[in-house]
Amino acid sequence: MKIHVDRSRCVGAGQCALTAPALFDQGDDDGLVEVLDAEPDGTQAAAAALAAQVCPSGTITLSR
Numbered sequence: 496m497k498i499h500v501d502r503s504r505c506v507g508a509g510q511c512a513l514t515a516p517a518l519f520d521q522g523d524d525d526g527l528v529e530v531l532d533a534e535p536d537g538t539q540a541a542a543a544a545l546a547a548q549v550c551p552s553g554t555i556t557l558s559r
């Protein structure tokens with residue numbers, strides 16, 4: 496699985512980093528999403544899918 500983020504959509508809500516802290520963080524300066532691991536598998540892939548669901552702005556998309 497590959498994680499894609501459109502940072503222009505991110506509103507800094509932080510739900511991704513709360514849901515999947517191994518995969519997402521927020522920038523110190525702007526609070527916008529930063530991807531820590533763009534190609535998760537196993538349980539982290541499931542966490543990525545959940546993070547994409549909870550993101551309120553549709554910033555996170557996934558592909559195979």
Ligand code: SF4
Pocket residue numbers: 504505506507508509510511512519521526527528549550551552553554555
């Ligand atoms: S949950 Fe979505 S809007 Fe919030 S920081 Fe993460 S990517 Fe950005």
